[in-house]
Amino acid sequence: MYKKRSSGWIKHIDFIIIDLLCLHLAFIFAYIMHFAGDTYEFGTNPYSEPDWVRFMVMMEILDFMFIIATNCFSNVLTRDWGIETRRSFEQAVSVEVLMTFALYVLKLGETYSRTVLLLTGFLYFVLTLLTRMFWKHVLRSRYTDAGKRHLLVITKADNAKKLADSILDNNRDQYVISGIAVMDSKKQDADIGNYNVVADRESIVDYIHYNWVDEIYIDSSLEDEPYYTELRSDIAKTGITLHTPIRTWDEEEGKEHILQKIGEKQVITSVINPVPAWKLLIKRLTDILGGIVGSIITIILTVFVAPAIYFSDPGPIFFTQTRVGENGKPFKIIKFRSMYKDAEAKKAELLAQSDVDDIMFKLKFDPRIIGCKKNEDGSIKKGIGNIIRDTSIDEFPQFFNVLMGNMSLVGTRPPTVDEWERYDLHHRARLAVKPGITGLWQVSGRSNVEDFEKVVAFDTEYINNWSLWLDFKILLKTVVVVFKREGAM
Numbered sequence: 001m002y003k004k005r006s007s008g009w010i011k012h013i014d015f016i017i018i019d020l021l022c023l024h025l026a027f028i029f030a031y032i033m034h035f036a037g038d039t040y041e042f043g044t045n046p047y048s049e050p051d052w053v054r055f056m057v058m059m060e061i062l063d064f065m066f067i068i069a070t071n072c073f074s075n076v077l078t079r080d081w082g083i084e085t086r087r088s089f090e091q092a093v094s095v096e097v098l099m100t101f102a103l104y105v106l107k108l109g110e111t112y113s114r115t116v117l118l119l120t121g122f123l124y125f126v127l128t129l130l131t132r133m134f135w136k137h138v139l140r141s142r143y144t145d146a147g148k149r150h151l152l153v154i155t156k157a158d159n160a161k162k163l164a165d166s167i168l169d170n171n172r173d174q175y176v177i178s179g180i181a182v183m184d185s186k187k188q189d190a191d192i193g194n195y196n197v198v199a200d201r202e203s204i205v206d207y208i209h210y211n212w213v214d215e216i217y218i219d220s221s222l223e224d225e226p227y228y229t230e231l232r233s234d235i236a237k238t239g240i241t242l243h244t245p246i247r248t249w250d251e252e253e254g255k256e257h258i259l260q261k262i263g264e265k266q267v268i269t270s271v272i273n274p275v276p277a278w279k280l281l282i283k284r285l286t287d288i289l290g291g292i293v294g295s296i297i298t299i300i301l302t303v304f305v306a307p308a309i310y311f312s313d314p315g316p317i318f319f320t321q322t323r324v325g326e327n328g329k330p331f332k333i334i335k336f337r338s339m340y341k342d343a344e345a346k347k348a349e350l351l352a353q354s355d356v357d358d359i360m361f362k363l364k365f366d367p368r369i370i371g372c373k374k375n376e377d378g379s380i381k382k383g384i385g386n387i388i389r390d391t392s393i394d395e396f397p398q399f400f401n402v403l404m405g406n407m408s409l410v411g412t413r414p415p416t417v418d419e420w421e422r423y424d425l426h427h428r429a430r431l432a433v434k435p436g437i438t439g440l441w442q443v444s445g446r447s448n449v450e451d452f453e454k455v456v457a458f459d460t461e462y463i464n465n466w467s468l469w470l471d472f473k474i475l476l477k478t479v480v481v482v483f484k485r486e487g488a489m
Helices: 008-035 050-070 081-105 114-142 157-171 204-210 228-238 277-312 343-353 384-390 398-404 425-431 452-464 468-484
Strands: 149-155 175-182 197-199 215-218 241-245 256-262 265-271 318-324 330-336 408-410 436-438
Touching (some): 008 050, 081 114, 149 157, 149 204, 157 256, 175 204, 204 425, 215 228, 228 241, 277 330, 277 398, 277 408, 330 398, 398 436, 408 468, 425 452
Parallel strands (some): 149 175
């Protein structure tokens, strides 16, 4: 799911809030410094008198108007101490001048102390400078490679280093260059400095298909090449966010388009469903809250489930397995173990017996499940493993995955590595969002859906129509499905 980047002043809302808080604190300190120990009738509490509350509100409004009008946080993350000192001083002085003018126009000059006004400006300058530099340090420390989008750059060998350097110089907070694909030479023959050459013309589609790629940038130097249109078409099938030169852009079915700047060039970004950052923030906060509650329930369940598993088949209580997550990023999924310890080894022997198509693996009678046996009359005797799976208890440890950020409460089912390796190119589109404990497919008759293309259709529908309300409905329906035991999470 592609986070639509905020534009204008809204993308610096964190700095704006910090600045307004600094101004508020500066006013309080100035008031106390001036009136503490004095017999002045206002006392030392600025909130005790409406006049001083009005003074504070006026300054906050003027400061906010100044910030919006001057776009004073433009390129704030790249400004050093010297530039930030000058900008903070200019802003403090400007707010002081605006406040003085406002008091003169409103004929309130005699109501307030000039000392408080001047002290507020000075303290505001000091506080906002220090907090801005501190917050920039915090943000930069968060911009590790693990938290950035993995960008694949497709270009020609002679232009690769310059292009990659330009992207990092202008978008370092957003991307890590996960690889470069050179289209005019062999992969092993290209030397792009410190950048990793991962593909060439012959291997580019396979690389995109089977590797972790969040976004792709196609260089404008390729726009006149005969393979350009076909390459774009192949990428569109995967659902991966694609950045292309404006001159060669044409509308793609099922995609939305955003104009933005990457590196030094304007590009058209083609995405399945661009989502405002605030909606993704709410989704993540919901995940954290749900993850905490679910993890607590998991700990309680462990007290009862652990002995049942261990006495039925001594060994680990939890089962971990590598799954393929958002945009091909691998992670370890956590579940209560409901199968015998050698279940993974036996899977290869049972693949031919799968009750669904050749991509997903599912058996109505699975001898790998703890306690599951087939009677002489052909009926199936269920064991503790079946109970754990039928009641979806095995899924609860995934709430820890949600807290770690590998999964969401609602999303698409994360495939196993062997399933992913059998994907066709268009199947990869279902990895465009973070995998979920539950999802549209799971609450739409999971047990009855045996055609993988239908699973892909459900996931594609979810991605194309995602909203917070849709997530809420799926969560409610999940509760109903689990209690009625009509499927699993």
